[in-house]
Amino acid sequence: SQTIHQWPATLVQPVGSPLSLECTVEGTSNPNLYWYRQAAGRGLQLLFYSVGIGQISSEVPQNLSASRPQDRQFILSSKKLLLSDSGFYLCAWSPLTGGFYGYTFGSGTRLTVV
Amino acid sequence: GNSVTQMEGPVTLSEEAFLTINCTYTATGYPSLFWYVQYPGEGLQLLLKATKADDKGSNKGFEATYRKETTSFHLEKGSVQVSDSAVYFCALAPNTGNQFYFGTGTSLTVIP
Numbered sequence: 001s002q003t004i005h006q007w008p009a010t011l012v013q014p015v016g017s018p019l020s021l022e023c024t025v026e027g028t029s030n031p032n033l034y035w036y037r038q039a040a041g042r043g044l045q046l047l048f049y050s051v052g053i054g055q056i057s058s059e060v061p062q063n064l065s066a067s068r069p070q071d072r073q074f075i076l077s078s079k080k081l082l083l084s085d086s087g088f089y090l091c092a093w094s095p096l097t098g099g100f101y102g103y104t105f106g107s108g109t110r111l112t113v114v
Numbered sequence: 115g116n117s118v119t120q121m122e123g124p125v126t127l128s129e130e131a132f133l134t135i136n137c138t139y140t141a142t143g144y145p146s147l148f149w150y151v152q153y154p155g156e157g158l159q160l161l162l163k164a165t166k167a168d169d170k171g172s173n174k175g176f177e178a179t180y181r182k183e184t185t186s187f188h189l190e191k192g193s194v195q196v197s198d199s200a201v202y203f204c205a206l207a208p209n210t211g212n213q214f215y216f217g218t219g220t221s222l223t224v225i226p
Contacts, residue, residue: 006157032212043218044158044203051212090157094212102148102207103214105157 002027006091006106013113019064019078021109023091026072031093033074034103035066038088050074051096086113116141120204120217127194127224135189135220137178137204147171147180147187148205152219158203161189194224 006023013019025031035047046059048066056066063082067075074091091106121136139147146165150158162171167182176191187204204217 044216046213049212092158094214102146102160102163102205103150103158105150105159108157110155 002093002104004091004093004104004106006109008109009107010110011112013081013111015083015113016080019076019081019085019111021076021089021091021111023074023076023106024072025093028093028095029071030096031072032096033068034092034094035074035076036090036092038090038108040087044090047076081113083113086111116145116206116208116215118204118206118215118217121220123201123219124221124223127222129196129224129226130193131224133189133191133194133198133222135202135204135222137187137189137217139185139187139204139206139215141185141206141208143209144182145209146207147178148207148214149176149178149187149189150203150205150216152201152203154200161202194222196224196226198222199224 003026034049036044049057050068064078089109092103094103095101117140119138148163149161151161152158162173164171164180170179178187178189201219201221203219206215
């Protein structure tokens with residue numbers, strides 16, 4: 001069966017520090033991969049999605065970047081964190097034809113920038 | 115374009131009350147529709163889905179019917195429990211492309 005792993009679960013980082021969040025999927029090939037952010041008390045904001053290695057689409061211009069160095073690995077990064085980067089970050093995957101099957105989400109990373 | 119409009123929260127109900135969370139959508143073509151649930155401190159879990167008009171998705175006592183004529187996918191449960199307290203997201207997946215569209219989420223609190 002397919003599983004998605006996301007880490008770390010929680011992170012407290014000072015303003016101006018770098019960030020690296022990792023997401024891996026097991027049990028499938030060629031998944032679509034997604035990074036979402038959920039600010040406190042708000043809905044989901046799509047940050048990036050990827051349909052293949054090295055292919056990244058950015059939905060919102062911001063202080064973050066994403067990379068997909070391997071088929072089942074998706075990394076969210078920042079060179080210098082801002083206070084506004086605080087939030088709950090969720091990774092998700094779907095089969096290539098995800099419209100029918102839906103997303104499967106990771107358990108999330110709660111990032112607090114201080 | 116594609117979008118999802120979801121009932122504003124928060125919603126507070128007593129245990130065993132009837133629940134309805136409204137969701138309407140705008141889409142080109144024939145999308146698939148989903149409800150996700152997020153328990154406190156956790157990621158989102160797929161609750162139910164429907165992939166064509168008049169389909170009814172159901173799970174854990176929750177139901178939603180894909181109504182093309184009213185472009186709606188309202189979530190219902192006949193008798194809520196305290197353990198149903200969570201945030202519920204309605205979502206749409208177009209039949210082409212790779213992106214989902216989520217509603218803003220509705221927070222539900224069930225009190226004993």
